[in-house]
Amino acid sequence: MLPEKVTKKELTGLLDLYNKKLQELEYKGRITKNSAGSYELSNITDFVLYERYKIPEIVRLADLASFLSLSERRIQQMTEDGLIIRARRGEYEFIPSIKNYIESINNVFEEFEEENGETKSVNLKELYIKKILNIKPNK
Structure with a gap:
């Protein structure tokens, strides 16, 4: 007891x-x-x-990369782009960085050139959802 x-x-x-x-x-x-x-x-x-x-406030580079399934180099690039927030050398603010990362992947667009030379922009998230729901994309 x-x-x-x-x-x-x-x-x-x-x-x-x-x-x-x-x-x-x-x-x-x-x-x-x-x-x-x-x-x-x-x-x-x-x-x-x-x-x-308890969710950590500050995480090491390796831990953040592992959590997001990204390379450490990609985390460093995203830090240079302002998406990932560095607290100090080799350490990052966890919650703001995760929020920024989610926001960035929520707004993913891809540009491509069609055969007739037109450039189109496609929302990849929307395309993925349509694929899952078996909805034919608009032409």
Whole structure:
């Protein structure tokens, strides 16, 4: 049976944290001590659930490339184009970069030249949806 309360030493061992990290979490209000100076286990359960589903603010280049299934070089090119937001060298802002990437692929158009020399622009997303729904494209 689990205890209702744990000491600081037990908590740092349980969560595999350093004392300094625990103090930081206390300061941020993510984990709180009771008046006796121990930690309520129910409070810690909430913290663990929060940490499990927390989305990172900053990610490394390799992680972002892996997440988007792109090469690291492509991420760097997209950074130069202003789509991916660099936080500092080798690290990127996760949410704004993902939002920009999704926005960019939502508006993908491709230009091609027809046999008669006319240049046409086609919305690839719309074409893909029509293909899935078996709708014939307009000529």
